[in-house]
Amino acid sequence: MSWSRDEFEARLRGVLDERYHDRHPFNRRMHEGALSREELQTWIRNRYYYQTRIPLKDSVILTKSGDPAFRREWVQRIHDHDGTAEREGGLELWLRLAEAVGLERTEVEDLSGVLPGVREACDDYVRLVEERDLVEAVASSLTELGAGKIMHVRIEAFERHYPWVGEEGLRYFRSRTTQAPKDADWGLPWVLDHATRADVQGRCVAALEAKCDILWRLLDAVAAAHRVPRLTAAARRRDDPQDGRPTVVLPERAVRLNDSGREILDLCDGKRSADAIARTLRLRHPDVEAIEPDVHGFLAEMERLGVLESAA
Amino acid sequence: MSAPRPYNLIAELTYRCPLRCAYCSNPLDWQRVRDGLDAPAWSRVFREAAELGVLHAGLTGGEPGVRSDLREIVAGAAAAGLYVHLVTAGVPLDRAALATLRDAGLCSVQLSLQDVRAGDGDAVAGAEVHERKLAFAAWVRELELPLTLNVVLHRHNLERVGAVVALARDLDAHRLELANVQLHGWALANRAALLPTRSQLDAAAAAVRTARAEAPRPEIVFVLPDYHADRPKACMGGWGRKNLVVAPDGTVLPCHGAAALPLEFWSAAERPLADCWTRAPGMNAYRGEAWMREPCRDCPERERDFGGCRCQAFALAGDAAEADPACALAPAHAAVVTAREAAERGESAQWVLRGRHG
Numbered sequence: 090m091s092w093s094r095d096e097f098e099a100r101l102r103g104v105l106d107e108r109y110h111d112r113h114p115f116n117r118r119m120h121e122g123a124l125s126r127e128e129l130q131t132w133i134r135n136r137y138y139y140q141t142r143i144p145l146k147d148s149v150i151l152t153k154s155g156d157p158a159f160r161r162e163w164v165q166r167i168h169d170h171d172g173t174a175e176r177e178g179g180l181e182l183w184l185r186l187a188e189a190v191g192l193e194r195t196e197v198e199d200l201s202g203v204l205p206g207v208r209e210a211c212d213d214y215v216r217l218v219e220e221r222d223l224v225e226a227v228a229s230s231l232t233e234l235g236a237g238k239i240m241h242v243r244i245e246a247f248e249r250h251y252p253w254v255g256e257e258g259l260r261y262f263r264s265r266t267t268q269a270p271k272d273a274d275w276g277l278p279w280v281l282d283h284a285t286r287a288d289v290q291g292r293c294v295a296a297l298e299a300k301c302d303i304l305w306r307l308l309d310a311v312a313a314a315h316r317v318p319r320l321t322a323a324a325r326r327r328d329d330p331q332d333g334r335p336t337v338v339l340p341e342r343a344v345r346l347n348d349s350g351r352e353i354l355d356l357c358d359g360k361r362s363a364d365a366i367a368r369t370l371r372l373r374h375p376d377v378e379a380i381e382p383d384v385h386g387f388l389a390e391m392e393r394l395g396v397l398e399s400a401a
Numbered sequence: 402m403s404a405p406r407p408y409n410l411i412a413e414l415t416y417r418c419p420l421r422c423a424y425c426s427n428p429l430d431w432q433r434v435r436d437g438l439d440a441p442a443w444s445r446v447f448r449e450a451a452e453l454g455v456l457h458a459g460l461t462g463g464e465p466g467v468r469s470d471l472r473e474i475v476a477g478a479a480a481a482g483l484y485v486h487l488v489t490a491g492v493p494l495d496r497a498a499l500a501t502l503r504d505a506g507l508c509s510v511q512l513s514l515q516d517v518r519a520g521d522g523d524a525v526a527g528a529e530v531h532e533r534k535l536a537f538a539a540w541v542r543e544l545e546l547p548l549t550l551n552v553v554l555h556r557h558n559l560e561r562v563g564a565v566v567a568l569a570r571d572l573d574a575h576r577l578e579l580a581n582v583q584l585h586g587w588a589l590a591n592r593a594a595l596l597p598t599r600s601q602l603d604a605a606a607a608a609v610r611t612a613r614a615e616a617p618r619p620e621i622v623f624v625l626p627d628y629h630a631d632r633p634k635a636c637m638g639g640w641g642r643k644n645l646v647v648a649p650d651g652t653v654l655p656c657h658g659a660a661a662l663p664l665e666f667w668s669a670a671e672r673p674l675a676d677c678w679t680r681a682p683g684m685n686a687y688r689g690e691a692w693m694r695e696p697c698r699d700c701p702e703r704e705r706d707f708g709g710c711r712c713q714a715f716a717l718a719g720d721a722a723e724a725d726p727a728c729a730l731a732p733a734h735a736a737v738v739t740a741r742e743a744a745e746r747g748e749s750a751q752w753v754l755r756g757r758h759g
Contacts, residue, residue: 323509323547323575325484331406331454338484340509340549341576343408343456395575395620 091287098281100294101231108301109235111242115308120242122250125315126190129251131364132311133187135207137197139307140183142211144170146218146226153223162275169268179268182261189258201379205386206310210303217299221292224283227276228293229300234277236269310385314367316399318388319359324396326354337396344394353387359400363388404679404688406454407645410483411461411657412443414474415649418464419492421527422515423752424553424588424595426657427463432756434660437650437670440470444477446647449674451481455645459511461488463649466498472505479506486511488551491537492530496544499537503544510541511549511578517564521557527754538572549576550619554605555595556749562605566612569619577619579609581626585658585712587755594752596744599629627727628737632702633709634727640687640711645678653677655684658712662721687711692722696730 092100110116115132118124124132147166154160172178187197196202218226240262247254247262284293320326321339329336335351337344346354356366366388367381374380391397416431428434438446447458458478465471466489478485487502488511494502499510512534516522519531541548550569554562562579569577581602582588582595602625609623627634637644637656646654651670654660664683667676678684686692690703697708709725717726718733726733 321547321575322545325508327456327482329454329456330451330482336456338456338508340484340486340511340547343484 091285092290094281097284097290097293098277100290101228101277101280101297102234104294104297104301105232105235108298108305109232109239110301110304110308111235111239113305113308115312116239120246122246124251127362127364128311128315129254130190130192131204131314132308133183133190134192134197134202135204135307135311137180137183137187138200138203138207139211139214140170140180141200142215143179146215149215149218150223150226150230153226159279166272169264179261179264182264186254186258186261189254202381204310204314205382206313206389207307208382210306210310214300214303217296217303221296222289224280224289225292225296228280228284229296231273231276231280231297232300232304233269233273236273237266240266240269313389314364314385315362317359317362318357318366318392318397319400320354320357321395321398339395342394344391344396350387353384354391354396357388357397404684405642407450407643407678408454408456409644410447410450410455410458411644411646412446412458412474412478413646413648413657414443414460414462414465414468414471416463417467418462418490418755419467419528420464420490420530421754421757422553422587423525423527423591423754424555424582425755426583426586426588427755428658428660429586429590431463434648434650436468437668438647440473440477442651442670443474444480446651446669446674447478447481447483449669450645451483453645453675453678456484457486458483459486459488464490464492466490466492466494471498472501475502475507476505484508489513489537490526490530491534492528494537496540499540499546500544503546507546509547509549511551512538512541513551513553514538514565514568515553516558517561517568525555525557525752535572538574542573547576548572548574549578550574551578551580553580553582554597555582556597556601556744557595559597559601559605563608563612566608566619566621570616574619577621579605579621579623581624583626584628585716586661587753589716591750591752592740593743593748593750596628596740597626598745599741602626602629627709627713627725628741630727631729631734632727633706633713633725633731635706636710636713636725639707641678641684642688642707645674647674653681653684655687656712659683661712662715664721687721694722694724696728697724700730 144167147163151160151163170179172181184194184197188194217229244259244262247259280293284290323339325338327336327338335346353366356369363385367384370384371380388397415436416427416434465487475485485507486509487507490513514534515526522531523529538548552565566577584592588595606623609621613621641655646656647669648654648660651668652660652666653669653674654666664686665681666683667681669677693703693708697703709727711721713727714723714725715721717736723733724731726736728734
């Protein structure tokens with residue numbers, strides 16, 4: 090049996106209460122003023138990839154609707170991000186934020202420093218919108234219900250804890266304090282009107298859950314870049330006596346590496362963060378393209394195999 | 402025939418053990434296999450193994466702790482440059498002995514645990530050891546050695562998998578092996594008592610999924626047993642391919658159970674290890690794929706499962722060159738299905754503990 094309109098709305102809001110990324114430890118630390126400059130930079134560099142996917146997913150949503158009124162409304166979101174002749178869009182304002190925290194505009198724009206986990210999460214968002222029905226795709230955008238509030242918290246936190254960022258850097262956040270509630274005010278009733286069958290309502294809730302998980306994973310990957318990896322107690326490094334290959338021996342397996350792996354592990358000293366390791370290697374190998382994502386991918390894989398753990 | 406490079410040496414130091422587990426993996430005639438290698442001989446085996454390419458030595462048994470020269474053996478493996486891993490029941494080693502082993506070069510410890518409940522664990526082990534094992538686990542961590550817990554799962558403890566994970570976390574284990582009972586040796590004799598039902602396994606798998614989602618550590622290993630999977634396991638990673646077993650008397654084997662097969666293996670007590678690994682007729686009997694019959698010969702899975710377990714084929718089909726009866730395509734698969742159906746009907750039996758050391 091389907092939910093009443095009120096009950097359905099409560100279910101959707103309940104998803105945000107439980108899973109919206111304002112509860113993620115990284116966001117909490119951001120809002121408490123606990124992030125380092127480097128951590129803020131990593132977040133901003135990576136979150137830009139998310140920003141670039143938003144107009145793409147909104148374009149996909151447009152293709153799913155045969156209703157001109159819907160498209161007239163929805164296309165505004167693309168203008169909000171891409172900008173118009175009269176005003177800068179969200180993408181441009183995000184680049185201003187990047188510059189305000191000391192990043193090179195071009196380095197952010199070319200997406201070369203995007204972490205593998207972030208890329209995966211954001212690509213999953215576009216895929217989700219491609220694969221599901223229009224009403225589910227719109228429901229997945231209802232994280233906007235939480236966006237107005239988080240932007241206010243964020244502006245206050247930046248003004249208090251990160252005053253060095255400056256006013257120009259906060260323009261994206263300010264623009265979203267009005268855009269996101271306006272979008273949600275339109276999107277929520279539209280979903281409530283168009284999902285009246287029980288199965289469709291259930292799928293809308295699931296789509297919103299999936300979207301929350303995507304935002305959460307994005308922050309997981311950003312946070313991982315600032316963990317401090319070190320060899321686990323069980324792991325012993327040695328060069329293979331037969332072929333010289335760098336090898337890590339564990340109680341249950343031997344992990345054979347190449348010279349790049351050796352160079353990365355050499356930097357895992359329990360003092361450097363994953364991000365610092367990646368930047369060190371970029372400076373050492375300026376000719377290698379997109380080295381940082383590879384380093385983060387390698388560190389994540391070594392953690393999974395029990396070779397590395399995060400220092401407390 | 403050229404032999405592949407072995408990476409792992411499984412050193413069975415003795416078949417003696419204070420426990421009498423109903424699912425013991427030692428050969429049925431273990432009492433006839435004497436401890437044929439002294440510590441200097443083991444040191445030579447370790448050096449020769451390292452020359453062959455071995456990186457890792459698992460010291461096991463029986464119970465390695467009953468050897469009075471264990472410290473010397475550990476030191477010999479470490480001197481050969483091997484990663485030294487001790488597989489123990491936690492008795493009779495005490496904390497001081499363990500500290501001595503660590504100082505001699507021991508890298509990590511795997512402790513067997515039979516159950517979370519002392520009474521049930523001690524019943525299947527045939528000895529009062531549960532409390533002692535918990536103390537031993539604490540010593541391992543106090544001495545800052547990494548701890549793997551190995552819990553053999555069977556019909557009478559599968560339902561407590563969630564509690565096993567909680568205990569592993571309490572004991573600060575790095576890794577938890579939830580080892581579904583392998584039905585060889587003593588365990589095959591006790592099959593009716595040990596074989597679980599499919600619903601027991603599914604519930605345990607669900608409990609493992611929940612536990613993995615709760616926290617990344619310990620790493621939990623749980624594999625559906627071959628009796629219920631209808632697929633053979635890649636036994637030992639392939640016959641004579643990556644793992645080299647040296648039995649207490651020095652016999653070089655491809656796995657723990659191969660001595661029961663009618664094959665000629667050679668002893669490292671009498672010949673260089675490289676000869677035993679590379680040239681012994683038994684080692685070459687099932688290397689590669691030339692020995693395979695239908696349905697393995699043309700099966701695309703053969704590159705993954707290497708034809709499954711030769712010992713199981715011998716025990717259940719009467720011929721070690723037959724397809725592993727665990728496989729649904731094997732001519733002798735009915736032997737597995739019959740046992741499984743009996744388990745599903747609830748036909749169980751009382752297990753018989755392994756015999757005492759004579």
